[in-house]
Amino acid sequence: MAQKEQSSQSIFTDLDDASTDAEVNKWQRTFRLWRETLREHWGMLTDELSVKLSMLTVAGFVVIAIFAPYIATHQPLVRQYQGDAGVLIDKWVEPSLLGADSEYLLGTTAAGYDIFSQLVYGTRAALMVGIIAAVFTAGIGTLVGLVAGYYGGKVDDALMRLVDFLYGMPLLPTVIVLVAVLGPNLWNIILALIVLQWRSTARVIRSQSLSLRERPFVKAAEVAGASDWHIISRHLAPNVLPMTFLYGSFGIAWAILAEAGVSFIGLGDPNTVSWGTMLQASRAYSALSFGAWWWFVPPGICIGLLVISGFLIGRGYEEITNPKLQ
Amino acid sequence: MGKASFVVRRTLQLVVTLWAVGTVLFGLFRLMPGDPTSYVISSQMTQEARRQLIESYGLNDPLYIQYFRFLENLVVLNFGQSFHSNQPVTDVIATYLPNTLVLMLTAFVIAYAIGITLGVLSGWYRGSRFERSTVITALTARSVPTFYVGLIVLWIFGATFGVIPMSGMTSLGTGGQSTGFLDMVFTMDFVRHLIAPAAVLAFYYMGYPLLIMRSSMLEVLSEDFIDVCRAKGLKERTIMFKHAARNALLPIITAAAIALGYAVGGSVLIETVFAWPGIGREMVRAVLRRDFPVAQGTFIVLASTIIFLNFLADLAYGYLDPRVTYD
């Protein structure tokens, strides 16, 4: 625990400016500071079993996404043809996993696409939406929160009114309207999610940086004549990092859920296979009533697994940063 | 700053937010691709007739005139007439909003009753297996999309066992039998249709109060007065519910208000799955048909539900928690 004690000081204090060689590049020190903070958090996180499992799950999905072309047995959006006649469509084939005599692990859809391959490629869409949206929402939110909290006054007021406004927008309806305006493709869904979702990170980070601003080490830096940007990036940012991570990992989960919801309504990207569009298609063709559960059960399980992993990692992190919860 | 000026300032903020939401909506819908009249017109219509129709909707006026007319109407809650049905939008809202509210409120009452109880217990029995499994259940409930749980429930209990109705709020052919909305709500038939969607939603929403309750229990339990209670020799159960839980309730109340707002806003998915004639589904329909007045009106209702409940939560927080200062 001693080690932890020691290093945890690095979050709440700065590296001692005076003791370091003045020649050392500023950026290098900033980098070192960040690296240490990150490493320490990582160490604490992986202590918890549920977090470890979640990380394994996410890692598993990442591997599937990267190697999708090697894992998938067919192209996800290529109709499966049979015979030489050219246009016979292999529809509603039962899964070979259940012993059916077919070459499709999970059967084919009503339009003749291979379900297993769609599932594999769907991982890409989910991770892409989740990670890009999370990085941007956490990033923008942190930046806005820091700026608002540090500068206070009019800047703070203006930014927070903007956040208030965003809080007034219902998530799914807004995304639906935005996607209807911009056109249903994955990027627009991601964009719509980012536009709305940075609001919560911004609010939390702002209140953190409000209190950090009053801390002695920030005051000291101000007296020493450090620039605003220096203080924000070196003194404030590393200290709000845990919160950023926390909201980032929740952000992944929310983004994946939202994408699935939007796709399910029928505003998904028709050019990309996602778990949401799979569910939507299975519903459009009443897979439910034909008992073709191999079509609609797996995507839901994948969504659930990935999302719950995001939540668990976030939670594990929350418990570290908020010792009262332990 | 005093309470009075806090309320005034917060009210002002409420108005500004509503205006901003309205303005953004106005802009967004006019950016939509496609022709809003393409649904209104029939194939048989001549070009001249179509032009007239567009004119009568005021779609030919300059944008700023349309904007001012829009704001003016917003203030008096006149959202105009549906392009599609020529019905006043307020009527459309009055038709669909109650359906959504009944569903959401039922789900919320169930979710919070169960969530709070489980939260108190898991906070109290910190570190136990019970705590672990409740937390995991709560997280799972929040991780699987509601519409998916809805689909599975329909598949198992509706299609396979036939114990729940597959869609709608009432049985087929019962329309026109109820004299009013409330009359319909208090029939067994309605309750039968309500159970499945409300249960699915409750399962989803109970995670939130559960986790909040658990963490505020943990905070409260670390405070001194609990030890005092113990020293007094009070029963564990009394301490748990009467002293600890009551003190942990405050964050729940505000969180519930806010969450209810977002739940109404997010009603579209569950309404789609269970074919519940609610306002969320109606909004999506209107958006896809480019029926601007209805889309705007329903969206504003969803947004102002959120804004208003946030507002109430803020006020309640101020009044209930003596530690809050108004700045």
Added chain:
Amino acid sequence: MVLSDEDVNRRKFLKATTAGGTAGLTALAGCSGGDGGDGGDGGDGGDGNDSSEDGSDGGDEAGNEGSNLPTYTYVNNAQSYNPPRHDAINLIASQFGDELGLDMEVDVLEWGTLFSRVSQEYNYSFATWHTFFVSEPVTELNNLFNSGNTDPGEGNYSGYENPDLDELMGNYLGEPDADTRIDQCHEIQQILMDDVPTMPITQMPQAAIFNSNQVSNWQADLANGFNSYWTMINLEMEGDTSTLKGYWPETLSTMNVLGHNDESKHVYQFNMMYDFLVQLNNNAEPDPEVSLATDWNRVDETTMEYTIRTDHSWHDGEDLTAEDVAFTYNYINDNEVPLYSTQSQYIDSAEVVDEETVRINMAEALGPFNLAVANLLPIIPEHMWADRDNPSQANIEEPVGSGPMMFDYWEQGSEFGMVKFDDHFAPVSFEERFWRVIPEASTVWENLINGELNYEPFGRIDRQLDQNQDNENIGTQFQTAPTFWMFTPNERQEGLGDVQMRKALVEAIPRTAIVDQILFGFPERGFNIVSPAFGPLHTEDVTEYEESIDAARSRLEEAGYTWNDDGAIQAPE
């Protein structure tokens, strides 16, 4: 296993999109005509070139780079809107790309956007949809192919121009003699099938799908199939069933008979709530026994006289008089009700001759007046409408008509109900009829089988129908309809004005696969733009096209087209 390009062997085509589809199906009328529209108001319609590439990798895009023809855009509806048609369009597009070497792109559009892009803006290369029910074929063809209608929004979206055909269609429409019209109509369809501005892909059937324990005797009429007036007044109820129980995937929009958008869900209701001067029987002949007019005659080329029943009343008990009929025609005409603008252009005025006779003066001679006008204008009560000055936008809560069914209740978003009007001259045999809003096909079928519903007005052709049609509780009846899934190339685009190219495209459409694989064998392969359902107006003697890629390719070769090494087509210089 790694997927190589050989495994894939299918060219990707880009799909660009501007807006998504609705959840659940919507029956959309107003598909085929499209007279109207200020093209400018269509907005930028999104040329949709924000196309993202297919999310997966591994496709070979290179194949079509070399074509000297432009990239063609096939507009498609969203999957959720109409799954089989979405499927079929993708299939056709991939045939054009893979087999003929065209550079194809599929645009998935929300229905309203798609419709206005095709019929108003003419901004598309290929379009496919289900044509609208009509009772008179040439009126519609004249809209679609008249050279005078080629300006944006005027109706001729295919861009086909042929002065000979214009003249022929004009003659037909002014021709009072039915037999002469038949010959003219044959010639019209021969010209059209030879030049193929539009090709029927599948001849869709009209389908009666019902619970045979509860209702029987389904007789279709031409225009509205098994949802027609004739069907309803002839239905027989079985056992102790007294309610006709139907559904629709979407809620109705309005109770205004002059202000709806012509979608079939509205037409089917108003057809029962209102009377029309002339009603048709199952042979598409006007039948005075069941019509409001008991007799009619053509006074001269531009004048009709109708004898009106004198013993009929409105649902609210007021007498229905010749005054009401004359009022209706003048009112619709004077107020320029958009829904009936096509009919109005033939009406000059209507006057009451005596208490049972109404005379209608036409603005221009129209041969098939009964079919094209008198059968389509609903008769409305003067005492309810006289004071409404903007009829198409009136908000009506309880419509008053005189048809065999009366308005009962409308719970928006869930159910619409009508009750029998006992005093009608052509009464129905059921006491009530309701329509429930049920978006899910699977729920519909469950209810049909267990008798909670007893008929399927939507006529959805899908796997549910295929699997359940032999169920002991289910009865079905199919009949050729005048409607079809059409394929229309936009002749304004480079290369598509070439008739040999169009013929080759038609030959490349896998019509049999679409019928068998996508539509479970229910429709027939399409071959003539005037359906066999039109009886004598239809002829088998038209140019027929093979369904063969080889035929298509050799036709193109003969016309001077070649293919480069990548398989991309080269038009002759």
